[in-house]
Amino acid sequence: MMITNNRSGWCHGCRVLINFIVLIKGAMVPDCFKVAIVGGGITGCSVASTLAKLSADEGSLQLHVFDQGRSGVGGRTSHRIDQENSSYRWDHGCQLFRADTPKFRAINEDWIEKGFTQEWTGRFGGDGDFFGFPHQPPFYTAIGGIKSICKSLANEYDECITVHEGRRVVDMKRSSDNKWKIIGTGDEAAFHDTPESVARAAQPKVIGEGFHAVVMTDLSSSFGSWHRASAGVPAEFAKRVQEKAGARVPLFTCMIAFEHDVNIDLDAFSMKDNDTLWFAARTKSKPGLNDPSIKHDCWTLVSTPEYAMREIASTPMQDPQTGEFIPQSPEYLKSVPGPALESAFRGVLKSGFLAKPTDAPKTVYLGAQRWGSALPAHRHLDEASLTRKEIAGVAYDSGKAPLAPTSTTVEGSINFVKDESLMLFQAGDMVSSQTPGFESAALSGIETAEYIYDILYNN
Numbered sequence: 001m002m003i004t005n006n007r008s009g010w011c012h013g014c015r016v017l018i019n020f021i022v023l024i025k026g027a028m029v030p031d032c033f034k035v036a037i038v039g040g041g042i043t044g045c046s047v048a049s050t051l052a053k054l055s056a057d058e059g060s061l062q063l064h065v066f067d068q069g070r071s072g073v074g075g076r077t078s079h080r081i082d083q084e085n086s087s088y089r090w091d092h093g094c095q096l097f098r099a100d101t102p103k104f105r106a107i108n109e110d111w112i113e114k115g116f117t118q119e120w121t122g123r124f125g126g127d128g129d130f131f132g133f134p135h136q137p138p139f140y141t142a143i144g145g146i147k148s149i150c151k152s153l154a155n156e157y158d159e160c161i162t163v164h165e166g167r168r169v170v171d172m173k174r175s176s177d178n179k180w181k182i183i184g185t186g187d188e189a190a191f192h193d194t195p196e197s198v199a200r201a202a203q204p205k206v207i208g209e210g211f212h213a214v215v216m217t218d219l220s221s222s223f224g225s226w227h228r229a230s231a232g233v234p235a236e237f238a239k240r241v242q243e244k245a246g247a248r249v250p251l252f253t254c255m256i257a258f259e260h261d262v263n264i265d266l267d268a269f270s271m272k273d274n275d276t277l278w279f280a281a282r283t284k285s286k287p288g289l290n291d292p293s294i295k296h297d298c299w300t301l302v303s304t305p306e307y308a309m310r311e312i313a314s315t316p317m318q319d320p321q322t323g324e325f326i327p328q329s330p331e332y333l334k335s336v337p338g339p340a341l342e343s344a345f346r347g348v349l350k351s352g353f354l355a356k357p358t359d360a361p362k363t364v365y366l367g368a369q370r371w372g373s374a375l376p377a378h379r380h381l382d383e384a385s386l387t388r389k390e391i392a393g394v395a396y397d398s399g400k401a402p403l404a405p406t407s408t409t410v411e412g413s414i415n416f417v418k419d420e421s422l423m424l425f426q427a428g429d430m431v432s433s434q435t436p437g438f439e440s441a442a443l444s445g446i447e448t449a450e451y452i453y454d455i456l457y458n459n
Contacts, residue, residue, distance in 0.1 A: 031060060032060045032061065032062055033055075033060060033061050033062070033212050033213075033456050034061075034062045034063075034064070034179075034210050034211045034212055035051060035061070035062070035063050035064070035211060035212065035213045035214070035215065035452065036064050036066065036180060036182050036208055036211040036213070036214045036215070037063065037064065037065045037066070037214075037215045037217065038066050038169050038182075038214065038215065038216045038217060038218065038221055038231055039065075039066075039067060039075055039216065039217030039218045039221070039428075040065045040066075040067030040069065040072070040073030040074065040075060040150060040154070040163060040165075041073070041074060041075020041076055041077055041150065041217060041218075041428075041441070042075065042076075042077045042094075042149065042150060042438055042441050042442050042445070043075070043217040043427050043428040043429070043441045043442065043444055043445040044065055044067070044073075044075070044150075044215070044217040044427075044445065045065070045073060045149075045150040045153040045154050045445070046153065046441075046442045046443075046444075046445030046446050046449070047215050047217070047427060047445040047446075047448055047449045047452075048063045048065050048153065048154060048157070048161045048449075049153040049154070049156060049157060049161075049449075050445065050446045050449035050450065050453075051063055051449045051452065051453055052156075052157030052160050052161055053157065054449065054450070054453045054457075055160070055453065055457070056157075058457065059160075061160055061456075062160060062162070063157075063160055063161045063162065064162050064164060064182075064208050064211070065154065065161065065162070065163045065164065066164045066167045066168075066169050066182065066184065066207065066208070067163065067164065067165055067166075067167065068166065068167060068168040068169075068190040068191065068192070068229070069165070069166075069191075070166070070191045070192075070193070072147075072151070072163075072165050073147065073150040073151060073154060073163060073165070074093070074146075074147030074150050075093070075150070075217070075218070076093040076094050076371065076374065076441075077093055077094045077142075077146045077147050077149065077150055077438065078091070078092050078093035078094070078146070078147055078369075079091050079092070079145030079146055079147040079148070080092045080255060080367075080369075082365065082367075085365070087291070087294045087296070088255075088257050088296070088298055088365050089145065089283060089289065089298060090255040090283055090298055090299075090300045091141070091145060091146045091147075091281070091283070091286065091300055092253045092255050092300055092369050093146070093253065093369070093371065094146055094438050095130070095131075095133075095141075095146070095268075095279060095281055095300065095302065096120055096131065096133060096139040096140065096141050096146075096438075097131075097139070097140050097141065097437065097438030097439055097442075098131060098132060098136075098138075098139065098140070098404055098405065098406055098437065098438070098439050099138075099140060099439065100404070100405035100406040100407070100439060101406055101407075101434075101439065101443065103443065103446075104406070104439050104442065104443055107442070107446070108140060111149070111152075114152070114156075115143065116142060116143065116148070116149055116152045116153075117140050117141065117142050117143065117149060118140065118141070118142075118143050118287040118288075119138045119139065119140055119287075120138075120139045120140060120141045120285075120286055120287060121138075122267035122268060122282075122285040123265055123266045123267045123268075123285075124137075124266065124267065124268050124269065125266045125268075125269045125354055126266075126269030126270040126271055126272075126354065127270075127271070127272045127273075128269075128270030128271045128272040128274075128278060128279070129270065129272070129402065129403065129404070130270035130278060130279040130302070130403070131403045131404050131437050132402075132403065132404025132405065133268070133270050133279070134268070134269065134270060136404050136405065141286055141287060142287075143287045143288035144287070144288035144289065145286075145288070145289065148288075164207065164208070166186050166187055166190050166191070167184050167185075167186050167190055167207055168184050168185050168186070168189065168190035168191075168229075169182055169183070169184045169207075169221070169231040169232075170183055170184050170185060170204045170230070170231065170232060171183040171184075171204065171231070171232030172214060172231060172232050172233070174422065175209075178212075178423070179209070179210050179211055179212060180209070180210075180211040180212075180213075180214045180423075180424075181206055181208070181209040181210075181211075182206070182207050182208040182209065182211065182214070183204050183205065183206055183207065183232070184204060184205070184207040185199070185202040185203075185204050185205075186202075186207070189201070189202030192229075192327055192328065193327045193328055193329065193330070194327060195327065196324050196325055196326070196327065199325075212423060212456065213423040213424070213425065213452050213455075213456070214423065214424050214425070215425045215426075215427055215445075215448060215452070216231065216233060216241075216424075216425065216426045216427070217426075217427050217428050217445065218231075218373075218428070219241065219242075219245050219248070219373050219426075219428065219430040219431070220372070220373060221233055221426075222237070222238035222241040222242055222426070223238075233424075234422065234424070237417070237419050237422065237424055237426075240417055240419075241417050241426045241431060244417055244431045245376055245430045245431055246376065246377055246379070246381070246382075246395065246397075247376070247377035247381060247385075247388055247395035247396055247397035248372075248373045248374070248375070248376055248377060248394070248395070248396055248397075248430065249305045249308075249374050249375045249376065249377055249396065249397065249398065249436075250305065250308035250309060250312050250370070250371060250372050250373070250374055250396055251278075251302060251303050251305060251308050251371045251374035251375075252302075252303040252307065252308050252311065252337040252341065252368055252369065252370055252371070253300055253301065253302050253303070253341075253368065253369045253371065254300070254301040254303075254337065254338050254341035254342060254345075254366070254367070254368045255298070255300060255365070255366070255367040255368065255369070256298070256299050256300075256301060256338075256341075256342055256345075256363060256365065256366050256367075257296050257297065257298045257299075257363070257364050257365035257366075258296060258297045258298075258299070258360055258361040258362065258363060258364065259295075259296060259297075259361045259362040259363075259364050260295055260296065260297060260361050261297045261361075262282070262297050262299070262349070262358075262360050262361065263358045264349060264354060264355055264358060265355060266282075266354060266355070267281065267282045267285030268280060268281040268282060268285065269348075269354055271304075271348065274304065274344060274348065275304065275306065275307065275344075276303060276304060276307045276340055276341060276343075276344035277301060277302075277303065277304065277341060277344035277345055277348060278302050278303060278304045278305075279301075279302040280299055280300070280301050280302070280345055280348075281299065281300050282297065282298070282299055283297075283298035283299065283300065284297070284298070296364060297361070298365075299345070301341040301342070301344070301345050303337065303340075303341055304398075305374075305396075305398035306398045307337075307340070308370075308371075308374075308398075309389060309391070309396050309398050311336070311337055311340075312370075312372065312391055312396070313389070313391050315332065315336070316391060316392045317372055317392060317394075318392040318393070320392070328369075328370045330367070333367065333368035333369065333370065334366055334367060334368065337368045337370070338366045338367060338368035339366070341368070342363065342366060345360065346359060346360050372394075373430065375429060375430075375436040375437065376429060376430045376431075376432075376436050377395075377396075377397035377399060378397075378399060378400075378401040378409075378436070379409045379410055379433070380401065380409075381397045381399045381401075383395075385397050385399055386399075387399040402435075403435060403436060403437060404435070404437075405435070406434055406435045406437060406439040406440055407434065407435055408433055408434055409433055409434060409435060410433035411433075413433035414433070414447070415427075415431070415432040415433055415434060415440070415443060415444040415447050415448075416428075416431055416432070416444050416447060416448040416451070417431050418448075418451065420455065423452075423455075425448050425451075425452065427444045427445045427447075427448040428441050428444050428445070429441040429444060431444065432444040
């Protein structure tokens with residue numbers, strides 16, 4: 001290369017070099033990148049939203065979110081509305097979130113400004129610790145039900161984010177041009193509570209192809225083919241994911257509606273030593289959910305991990321004889337974990353532990369949900385943990401440790417799993433080095449997106 005001090009010659013040389021770089025870059029960078037995101041919970045929607053925001057100036061990114069939920073995106077940030085009576089509604093997964101880290105605090109401030117989220121204030125009590133509740137405020141939630149944050153993030157960049165609802169990814173193949181093909185099923189065959197005979201009868205088909213990168217967000221995607229959420233993840237990558245995730249914590253939630261308001265001067269409380277009940281929250285106390293015309297009182301009751309482990313051991317998710325997945329049936333949920341949590345709630349009220357003894361009004365609705373992978377076990381709990389138990393080949397651990405504030409628990413570890421050679425990633429609090437919870441899950445998705453963007457556009 002000729003170097004000259006002549007101004008015009010230098011400028012001409014720069015123009016030639018710049019044109020050459022632009023030409024080479026244009027030849028190497030495709031007109032449009034495509035990224036598949038499996039799972040539409042807070043992690044998946046954070047991946048999609050962050051990638052869309054970062055690539056806004058390029059305008060050359062297509063993001064496809066595949067979600068198998070029966071009621072659309074949300075994942076563990078779920079909100080249920082009864083089909084027969086729409087005034088019955090509950091946040092029946094994640095109940096609240098924190099904003100402890102500077103990075104996420106700034107993100108949540110932006111969400112508040114946009115009208116996505118709001119601080120949840122109310123009459124809080126109890127002696128437990130549920131992600132810092134009730135002793136370490138502030139607590140936040142999305143307005144109108146916690147799953148609305150996922151919808152808001154996806155809708156904000158709907159020109160480049162496509163959400164495929166009711167789609168279960170069952171396999172993924174990488175072609176000779178190093179692009180991924182996504183294979184799956186839809187409708188009833190996709191849902192977790194569909195009978196196994198119906199799910200197995202469905203014929204998988206290609207539901208997306210030409211993807212430069214794939215991001216998994218559900219830990220169960222790396223399970224064997226017996227699990228309803230198994231996505232055909234390459235065996236070596238699945239092994240790495242499972243090793244980093246370690247054991248998990250299961251939970252049950254009960255969705256209950258009482259004939260009229262429960263006579264207690266609390267909107268939510270957490271319990272320290274209750275054998276069954278960990279947390280309880282009144283729906284109408286949350287932002288955007290207080291309709292004065294509604295006379296009944298909806299509550300979400302969250303089980304202790306210990307109760308959930310006992311229940312999963314007695315009613316496993318996998319048939320020990322056939323190896324088939326056992327979906328959670330409404331009959332089972334309404335007859336076993338639902339009544340158990342209702343009984344525990346009524347027991348707390350009658351005991352006078354929280355206030356003067358009282359009883360809950362007549363129950364007019366009762367439902368429940370099993371969360372087999374509600375959150376990861378604390379990182380200090382290893383295979384020698386006395387509270388660890390393997391059930392149907394899956395490690396669970398109910399060992400306790402603080403869930404607030406959100407902080408890094410494993411120094412020097414990234415908050416996702418990556419294989420750049422395959423352009424395959426796993427995100428979520430299950431594989432994060434931070435304290436389990438909503439904040440950790442969102443940050444994992446955001447950091448995964450930042451990493452992918454850097455590979456696609458800067459490398």
